[in-house]
Amino acid sequence: MILVNELKGKIKSKGYTQEKLARELGISPKTLCTKLNKGIFGSDEIENMIRILEIQNPIEIFFA
Structure with a gap:
């Protein structure tokens, strides 16, 4: 289970918007929004978010 609010907080604290993070991940902002709302990401996306957001x-966020 992904702690979506924790992830959103991390996105914001690192100075990213959902739109900017979506571009970095190679997906549309709408797709990122949908994935955040459902809490479902592929392993590649999780690995990239870990790297991008340091x-x-x-x-604690992705496997709670």
Whole structure:
């Protein structure tokens, strides 16, 4: 289960908007919004978000 509010907080704290993060991930902002609302991401997307957002403890957000 992904802690979506924690992920959204991390996006904001790193100075990203959902639109900017979507571009970095190679998906549309609408797709990112849908994935955030459903809490469902592929392993590639999770790995990229960990790298892009420099998440130190990904287990706390992505595998709670």
